Amino acid sequence: MADTPAGSHAHAYTAPQAPDSAVTRGQFLTLSSVGLGAMIGAVIGVPATAYVLAPLTKEATFKSVALGPVTKFTSETAFKPTAATYVEDPAEPNTSAGLAWVHYTGKQNQDWLATDAMFVVFSNRCMHLGCPVLATPQGFACPCHGGQYDTRGVRTAGPPIRPLDRFQWEVQKGILVITQRWSVDYVNGQLTYFPVKMPGQPVQTPGPLGDTVPNILYPNVTYTHGPIPKPQ
Amino acid sequence: MPSPIPIPPPPSPKQMVLATEDWVEYRTGFPTLVRKFLFRKVPPTGWFHTLGSSLLTVFILQATTGALLAMTYDPSPNGAYESIRYITDVQTLGWLIRGMHKWGASVMVILLFLHMGRTFFYGAYKYPREMTWLTGSLIFISVMGMGLTGYLLVWDERAYWASVVAININGTAPVLGPFISKFLLGGPVIGAQTISRFYALHMLLIPGAIIALIFVHMWLVVKLGVTPWPSRPPEPEPEPAFEPHPQQHVDAPVAVPVTAAAEQREVQEVGGD
Numbered sequence: 001m002a003d004t005p006a007g008s009h010a011h012a013y014t015a016p017q018a019p020d021s022a023v024t025r026g027q028f029l030t031l032s033s034v035g036l037g038a039m040i041g042a043v044i045g046v047p048a049t050a051y052v053l054a055p056l057t058k059e060a061t062f063k064s065v066a067l068g069p070v071t072k073f074t075s076e077t078a079f080k081p082t083a084a085t086y087v088e089d090p091a092e093p094n095t096s097a098g099l100a101w102v103h104y105t106g107k108q109n110q111d112w113l114a115t116d117a118m119f120v121v122f123s124n125r126c127m128h129l130g131c132p133v134l135a136t137p138q139g140f141a142c143p144c145h146g147g148q149y150d151t152r153g154v155r156t157a158g159p160p161i162r163p164l165d166r167f168q169w170e171v172q173k174g175i176l177v178i179t180q181r182w183s184v185d186y187v188n189g190q191l192t193y194f195p196v197k198m199p200g201q202p203v204q205t206p207g208p209l210g211d212t213v214p215n216i217l218y219p220n221v222t223y224t225h226g227p228i229p230k231p232q
Numbered sequence: 233m234p235s236p237i238p239i240p241p242p243p244s245p246k247q248m249v250l251a252t253e254d255w256v257e258y259r260t261g262f263p264t265l266v267r268k269f270l271f272r273k274v275p276p277t278g279w280f281h282t283l284g285s286s287l288l289t290v291f292i293l294q295a296t297t298g299a300l301l302a303m304t305y306d307p308s309p310n311g312a313y314e315s316i317r318y319i320t321d322v323q324t325l326g327w328l329i330r331g332m333h334k335w336g337a338s339v340m341v342i343l344l345f346l347h348m349g350r351t352f353f354y355g356a357y358k359y360p361r362e363m364t365w366l367t368g369s370l371i372f373i374s375v376m377g378m379g380l381t382g383y384l385l386v387w388d389e390r391a392y393w394a395s396v397v398a399i400n401i402n403g404t405a406p407v408l409g410p411f412i413s414k415f416l417l418g419g420p421v422i423g424a425q426t427i428s429r430f431y432a433l434h435m436l437l438i439p440g441a442i443i444a445l446i447f448v449h450m451w452l453v454v455k456l457g458v459t460p461w462p463s464r465p466p467e468p469e470p471e472p473a474f475e476p477h478p479q480q481h482v483d484a485p486v487a488v489p490v491t492a493a494a495e496q497r498e499v500q501e502v503g504g505d
Contacts, residue, residue, distance in 0.1 A: 056411045060420040094309035095423045129400040131393055144397065198413060200404035217406040222420045 059224045063088055064179045067100060070171055073119065076104040079151045081122065081135045086178070099124045100167055100178060101135050103151070110171045113231050121178055122153050123165035130199040133164065140164060154186065161202055166193075168229065181223060193229050195221040268454075275460035280354075283347040284453070288446065290340045295439060297333040305385070307431035309424050312387035337382060344375055356459035364452040367445050374442045381434035384427060395430075396422065 023031075067073075067084040076082060081101040089096035100121050107116040122140070124132045131144035139156065140149040148157035153164035162185050167178040182193040183203050187210070194203040194211060201218040204211040243251070257263045274281075304323060306315040319326035348368070351357055357365035384395040399422070403413035418425035 053415070055417065055419045055425070056414045058414070058419055089423075092309060092423050095426070096421065129397040131397065144393070198403045198410065199400045201410065218403075218410050219407070220410045220414065 057220070059220070060222060061224050062180050064177055066172075067102060067121075067169075067176045067178060070118075070174055070176050073102045073176060074104050079103065079135075079137060079139070083124075083135070084176075099132060101133075101140070102176065112169050113229055115231075118171075119169060119176065120153075121167040121169050121176075123167060123181060125165060125199060127155070127160040127162050127164060127199050128158065152191075153184070161200060165196065180225065182225075182229070191231050193231070195225050195228065196223045197221060272454060272457070274458045277458060277460075280350045281458060283343055283350055287340065287343045287347055288450075290336055290343060291442065291446070294333060294336050294340060297329050297336065298435070298439075300329050301333055302435060305431075307385065307428050309387070309427060312385065312427060316386060337379065340375060341379060344372060348372065351459075354459050355462045361452070361456050361459065364449060364456065367449045367452065371442055371445045371449060374438050374445065377438045378434060378442075381430040381438065384430045385434060387427065392422075395426075 065086045065088055067086055073082045073084070081103040084100045084102050085097065086100065087093045087097050101124055103120045103122065105116070105118060105120065107118055109116045110118055112119070112121075124134075124140075126133045126142040126144065126147050128142065128145055128147045131142050133140040133142045133147070133149065138148075139151045140153065141147070142158065142160070146158045147155065147160040149160070149164055150156050153166070155161070155163065162183070165181055165183050168180040168182060169176060169178045171177070181196050183196050184191055184193055185203050186192065187204060192204070197203055197214075197218055202214045205213050253263050301319060304315055304319050304326070306312055316330070319330050321327075351365065351368065380395075380398055383398075384391050399413045399416050402416060403409045405412065414420065416426070416429070417423070418429040
């Protein structure tokens with residue numbers, strides 16, 4: 001028995017094999033063990049992977065939140081937006097705290113999409129990497145990496161890749177309420193709304209492709225949303 | 233009356249130690265393992281060769297202090313900062329344990345870069361040590377992951393915003409970026425799930441990976457040996473110049489013609505070849 005190790009005490013006996021047998025007993029047992037091991041691995045691995053990756057497809061729903069009475073925001077004369085803090089999810093006040101910059105335009109239309117809308121409500125999240133921006137007389141400035149925006153929230157200097165997000169708002173019984181967040185960009189000089197993307201991710205490219213390429217490269221959005229608003 | 237059988241003297245302490253070692257050796261083989269690990273042959277080494285052991289030491293310190301911190305730390309948005317303040321200000325020697333963990337983290341990254349530089353400049357990543365370099369690279373990435381996930385756990389303003397920035401940097405990678413950032417966030421936005429996720433990564437997953445990788449890395453170091461400082465292969469020994477023995481000054485003038493004559497005769501008689 002050539003395959004019996006030297007000095008082995010094993011009996012030098014192997015079972016006679018059927019001449020047409022393609023798989024030996026040892027090979028069969030090895031394959032069975034590997035297959036069984038793979039099955040056991042899958043039983044643990046598949047649910048574990050799904051468990052870990054589940055958040056990847058999850059989207060948040062923006063919960064309407066009151067910023068305060070309208071009169072609190074209407075004293076602005078020059079560009080000096082009022083900071084309004086809010087808690088988006090009352091269950092998680094420490095992580096869902098946000099700040100909106102409410103800019104009073106001096107006009108009285110309470111339709112947020114109108115050209116003479118009363119307010120423009122900016123998100124304070126810098127579109128470079130998400131630091132909080134501060135209002136300045138010229139617009140907004142980010143302390144982290146020096147991003148600068150003008151009074152429309154459009155980048156004027158530094159690394160941000162698109163204008164500041166804006167909040168959809170309405171006035172309910174004299175209270176200013178934000179109801180949804182939108183990413184924005186100017187397309188041919190026209191303010192255009194897009195589903196929310198995280199800072200650093202573009203919403204559109206110049207030219208005929210529009211938002212096609214960004215939607216392929218940066219596929220998922222943060223918030224569930226209804227129809228995308230068209231400014232009047 | 234003296235005993236007919238001589239009583240052996242009691243074993244000396246050294247004999248007892250040796251007997252204990254034999255006992256353990258026979259049952260586990262560990263003494264041989266340890267001896268082979270510690271008393272292996274190495275080429276001439278210097279201080280640069282201590283960086284790997286220093287890294288291992290710092291890692292053990294980080295693991296120990298980290299386990300101690302975890303006994304008090306509360307990975308929740310409401311409790312994280314307060315528990316850290318408790319560790320630092322109230323708990324006995326908490327400032328020391330936390331300080332060691334904090335500074336040890338920086339020391340580990342610095343040592344890691346030095347160790348990597350040593351490996352690079354010694355050419356120690358080349359055949360046959362490619363796998364050592366690759367496992368080292370995985371350890372490097374894991375340590376970076378520890379830095380990222382540990383930073384958030386302090387849960388002060390700097391930790392929060394630095395993590396927001398880091399997560400958004402991940403998000404800017406095309407195609408996979410948004411998924412990576414959502415994986416790190418544990419959801420669409422930063423929340424309670426983010427800090428517990430970072431805690432689990434920092435406490436369990438990444439350290440487990442590092443420990444496994446360290447074993448592979450060290451097995452390879454022991455198996456392949458330490459790389460010496462790269463140098464040119466030694467010059468071949470020059471042919472020794474003819475240096476006659478003092479006696480030859482006397483003998484040679486006589487012996488050489490005689491021998492030459494004898495050899496010539498031999499060649500003539502035997503026929504050369």
